[in-house]
Amino acid sequence: MIERVSVVGLGKLGACIAACAASRGMEVVGVDSNRRNVGLINDGQAPVVEPGLVEMIAANRVRLRATQDYSDAIMGSDLTLIVVPTPSDQDGRFSLAYVLDAAKSIGAALASKSDYHIVSVTSTVLPGSTQAAIVPTLERASGKKCGDAFGVCYNPEFIALGDVIRGLLKPDFVLIGESDTRCGGALERWYESFCENQPPVHRMNFVNAELTKIAVNTFVTTKITFANMLAAICEELPGGDIDVVTAALGADARIGRRYLTGALGYGGPCFPRDNQALAYIARALGCQAALAESTDRSNRTLLDRHVTRIKAAIAPQMTVGVLGVAYKPDTNVVEESQGLVIAQRLAQDGRQVVVFDPYANDSARRILNHSVQYAASLNECVRRCEALIVANPCREFRSLKAADIARRRRPLIVFDFWRILEEGFRHCEWIDYHAVGYGEADSARKARISSIWSSEK
Template sequence: IALGSVVRDMLFPDSILIGESDTKAGDVLQTIYLQMCEKKPPVQRMNFVSAELTKISVNTYVTTKISYANMLADICDRLPGADVDVVTKALGADTRIGSKYLKGAMGYGGPCFPRDNVAFAALARKIGARADVAEATDRINNHQIERLSGLVAKFAKAGTRIALLGLSYKPQTPVVEESHSVKLAAKLADAGYIVSVHDPLAQDAAIGVLGDKVVGASSLEGAVLECDLLIVATGWPEYKAIDPAWCKRNGQRLTVLDLWRTLPADKFADVADVLYLGSGR
């Protein structure tokens, strides 16, 4: 079950995981869950220890895919002609890999992924095992803020007005816990940039975290009109509706860093330079 799609995930789960203390208790839970589900998903039943390990292992595996895609995006940024979306599409076509969560962009956040990845590594250390992959995944994820702030510095000096669009850790939720967008906004503000922020649902929550480091935009249009550098940091569908006219700058071109490849570059060709993360250019 994921934030933003709880009802759908409850009705159409890939599988049901039950940790049970005895068979009778597991039977009751299985009956309840199968009555709620629209289809009959496979049911995995096991003791509490295996169930808890399975739960955090799922999230740890998913975060590994996310960090792998972000590593590829970093490589593609430095490799002329490479395109991370082309590469990950080909990878995802391999049934051994799959396409879900394989998009190079921002690092992962939210209340579950960071927590479970750290918990998995901590458990391994506690029992004398190694979790090198989980630890590397976490390091790659933590590096993303430095990587992105360094990218901004290539295009803008301290004092530049930056509009950062998207503050929730993913679209369709107001949650900003461990959001990389919020962390990036704080990093840029601390570096001397003038940062305004916008989000359809999470703006108030983010400002509650960031305080007076940033200014909340009164509207999407206002955020775009008043900036010298635009960053699309969360792939909200609302941002696809940005009017190119908002990007006009008295003969100069607005630089747009589109971290999720949300905006059609050809639509903005006359007024802005839209730079896609992981595009090799």
């Protein structure tokens, strides 16, 4: 049984894996090219923002340390997880530069290790990468054969930032691509002690695992976008209501309720790029990429539609508050965040914008700089604005009360993109409430739908 693990890359995912492994009683050594991350782990602190991580690192310091010395890490462990970035290029392809750098250093350390070792790639890579590039790099650097002195697995995680620790310890399933059954079997057994649940384990060759990883995220982006398309249709139907439609639609066991909301589009460091990567590999292999490409295009077009709607409803001189600039609640990550893009486009249009996010104000500041203002609290943001956009479904935003808005006796335009605000917002005389996915039964909408059927009369 593997009880000593090294984790290469102590970022958003790797730091959490290292802490979780230590919390499950394993001896963990982390490696990072960034000295700051190594120092923070050794000081018992978290190198990234993630709920529960600081506490977990502090509680397991005796079993968790970090180094910049690969040899120290490889000698002191039997399993090495590679969790370094694989940035996307213009075409949607993932770069292997950081993974191969790590593989060279791991291989060099393996050259002087006599015991069997497993190298497992957690970073998201494109189909074909592990066999064509990562295994040969390890073999060249170590002077040893994969399947003999060491084994290689491709073993991605399916987590969402803000929920990484639960996602790691209680996954829906474990995916293992393996060079041979020895390393695949050992990794499967390792997961038995790592996970708090007993997830099904799917073992396969590298290409199937590599494809499954990006296919999962692409399927979810397609589902999100399908619901967003329905929400746009509901808005044009007098009496249309996306919540009523998705509640019934999701009851079909073939479809399911999750990710079927009808709201702002998807963002973040994984969904958009995994979708584009699937389209890239399909095109590169001479296959149809239309579905993935269309999801990506729709995600952008629907955002343009929302921005146009917001601009039309809010007078240019009004101050606009944007609540939620992280791509989702409980994280400070603003990459591809729809809330951030809305704030940015409004500011570019010359609007006064005040943003608030309980986690992500500082991350937003690095991108938006002085083009917007930053509120220190939810109440301050609401107090300063005449129009309010709720851009992610953060728990804190749900605490807003229509009665408090009414008390200030000033009109407020509200765009509640996730429909999380209390019912009172729809009925308060001071609030002009807009939500995604509801079709007003107004005369223009009624006329449009009846004109479609006029020739049938």
